[in-house]
Amino acid sequence: MNSPARAFPPSRRGGVPFSSPESLIEEGLRELSLAHTPDHILPFSVYLAELKRWNRAYNLTSMKGDEDIIIKHFMDSLLYLKGLPLGEISVMDVGSGAGFPGIPLKIVRPEIKLYLLEPSRKRATFLRHVVHLLGLDSVEIIEKRIEETGSPVVDVAVTRALFTLKDFWEKASPVTKKDGRIIMSKGPKVKEELAGIEGTGIDYEMVTMKLPLTGISRHIVIMNRDRRGHDNREKSHRVCSGERVSLSPNTCVNAECRLRKAGCRGFEGCPGFISRQ
Numbered sequence: 083m084n085s086p087a088r089a090f091p092p093s094r095r096g097g098v099p100f101s102s103p104e105s106l107i108e109e110g111l112r113e114l115s116l117a118h119t120p121d122h123i124l125p126f127s128v129y130l131a132e133l134k135r136w137n138r139a140y141n142l143t144s145m146k147g148d149e150d151i152i153i154k155h156f157m158d159s160l161l162y163l164k165g166l167p168l169g170e171i172s173v174m175d176v177g178s179g180a181g182f183p184g185i186p187l188k189i190v191r192p193e194i195k196l197y198l199l200e201p202s203r204k205r206a207t208f209l210r211h212v213v214h215l216l217g218l219d220s221v222e223i224i225e226k227r228i229e230e231t232g233s234p235v236v237d238v239a240v241t242r243a244l245f246t247l248k249d250f251w252e253k254a255s256p257v258t259k260k261d262g263r264i265i266m267s268k269g270p271k272v273k274e275e276l277a278g279i280e281g282t283g284i285d286y287e288m289v290t291m292k293l294p295l296t297g298i299s300r301h302i303v304i305m306n307r308d309r310r311g312h313d314n315r316e317k318s319h320r321v322c323s324g325e326r327v328s329l330s331p332n333t334c335v336n337a338e339c340r341l342r343k344a345g346c347r348g349f350e351g352c353p354g355f356i357s358r359q
Contacts, residue, residue, distance in 0.1 A: 103130055103148045106295070110157040113294040116190055125189045125216050126156055132212055133180055140204045142180040157294045158267065159183030160190065162240050164289050165265040165304040172236040174199055174257060176228050176250070177243030181209055183267075184240070188218055196221045197236065199228055228253050240265045247275045251284055251305055264305040272301040279305075 100106040107126045111118040130151055136142055145151050159182045166173070170193045175184030178198040188196045198213075198221065200206045206225040213221045224231060239254035239262070247266060254264045268275060272288070279286070287304040 103127055103152060106149060106152050107156065110152065110294040111160075111190075114157070114160055114163075116160065116163075122190060126152075126186070128216060129156075129181075129185065129189075129212060132208075132215060136208050136211075140208065142205060142208060153293065153295050155180075155182050156186050158300065159186035159242070161267055161291050161293070161300050161302055162187060162265055163190070164291060164302050165240075165263060165287075166191065166194075166238060167263070170194065171238060172234065173197070173238045173240060174234070174236045174254075176239055176241040176254060177201075177245075178209060179205055179242070181212060182242050185209075185212065185216075185218070187240075188221060189216070192219070194220070195236075197234060198223045199226065199231070201225060201227045201230075228257065232256060235259055236262065238263045238265060242267065246278060247286075247303060247305070248278045248282065248284075251279065251282075255307065258307055260307050262307045264307070266303050266305075268301045268303055269299075272303065276303070283308075 100109065104123050104127055107123050108118045111122065116122070130148065133142060133151060134146070134148075137146070143151070143155065145154060162183045166187070172195040173184065173187065174197040175181075175187075176199045178184050178200045179202075181198065184196050184198050188194060196218075198206075198209050200209060200223065203225065206223050209223045213223070235257055237259055239250075239258045241250055241254070243250075245253065245266070247268070250266055251264055258264055276286075276288070285306045285308065287306070289302045289304070291300050291302060292298065293300050
């Protein structure tokens, strides 16, 4: 890979001057306590250059400037690392768009098997180009909507698409292993969305983190699939403060439901759901 030309006006974030995209990427990785060798920084630099080049014709992202792309796309994507298990796991990025959060995660976690699910042909074409250019192994681009695919079944499903927590849980459960995780990043309205999954039996953890190089808070919500299935009658939610909140047990009586077969325990509004309050 050839390093892209540097055309990065000097700027200042948090009192620290940055004279190039590479220096900003390096500082962002440092704030996340991630390795920042040239082997990590160069792929992000190439990714940045290609995204800007393709964006002129295909409008892949509304963010045009180097700083916005690096911070609000690259670094924001890397916050999902907090919810990924260690080891050689499989991850599906649903509605990947221009590759977020999947490709940044793959750059720093090359051992994962990555599926980029993107129904738009032009975006899928861009993803294939970037994956090839960066030499990323074990990456598959699936040009479909999540409702159109029942496979592969992965350890972790992630998205930055405009789903609510409840909607993404329902959409991603069929393609996530029964002991897997479904992860989203949320902003200031996270409490409203958490209220939407109360009483559904969804077990979750929430970790609040600072977006590198900003004072912005992000809330990483990790929803855990239930490896014990419907026999589990007691769930709890784990929040960043360590607070534990007991939930009312639920059950689903629709034995033929596709979501139930995939591990769903029922949710309010579903015809087969019964609240056991």
